[in-house]
Amino acid sequence: MVIILKELADRIENHGKSCYPEECCGIILGKSGGGKRNVSDVCEFQNHQEENRRRRFFVTPREYMRAERIAAEKGLELLGFYHSHPDHPAIPSEFDREHALPWFTYIVLAVEGGEAKVMTAWELSDSRDKFLERHLSVEQNLRDLTGVGKKAGPV
Ligand SMILES: [Zn+2]
Numbered sequence: 001m002v003i004i005l006k007e008l009a010d011r012i013e014n015h016g017k018s019c020y021p022e023e024c025c026g027i028i029l030g031k032s033g034g035g036k037r038n039v040s041d042v043c044e045f046q047n048h049q050e051e052n053r054r055r056r057f058f059v060t061p062r063e064y065m066r067a068e069r070i071a072a073e074k075g076l077e078l079l080g081f082y083h084s085h086p087d088h089p090a091i092p093s094e095f096d097r098e099h100a101l102p103w104f105t106y107i108v109l110a111v112e113g114g115e116a117k118v119m120t121a122w123e124l125s126d127s128r129d130k131f132l133e134r135h136l137s138v139e140q141n142l143r144d145l146t147g148v149g150k151k152a153g154p155v
Contacts, residue, residue, distance in 0.1 A: 002135065004039040004136065005039065005140070005142060008040075012026070016086075016109045017116055021114075026045045027070065028041075028081065036143070042082065084108075096108075097124070100128075121135070
């Protein structure tokens with residue numbers, strides 16, 4: 001299960017709407033434990049896939065390093081990435097799967113005609129040949145995670 005704060009889900013939606021009809025992308029940060037992931041921060045990234053920015057989300061190695069650095073500076077885990085699908089369902093594409101990394105959570109937001117629609121969360125299967133959908137719960141407050149102390153997450 002992936003739990004994301006309402007205000008952060010709103011930020012992803014606003015990012016997706018402001019980039020429409022191009023894709024937006026960014027990173028999700030927080031804590032993981034007990035089979036759950038708490039998203040407590042998000043950070044916008046540029047989409048550097050020049051040829052087809054409407055359809056192709058891709059994080060470059062340089063951006064990946066930057067993402068890890070941001071997470072370390074905030075004392076959070078890099079939990080994964082988000083991106084929008086303009087006028088396309090919130091289902092990862094073959095391109096998304098081929099460029100996905102194991103373990104990370106991929107949040108996909110459908111933006112239809114400039115309006116934010118369905119938001120979903122995915123993780124690669126162990127064999128990496130398909131994405132498995134994870135339950136995405138939008139909440140006002142984050143839950144305590146098993147094995148994670150009270151210091152988890154920022155105020
Ligand atoms: Zn995609």
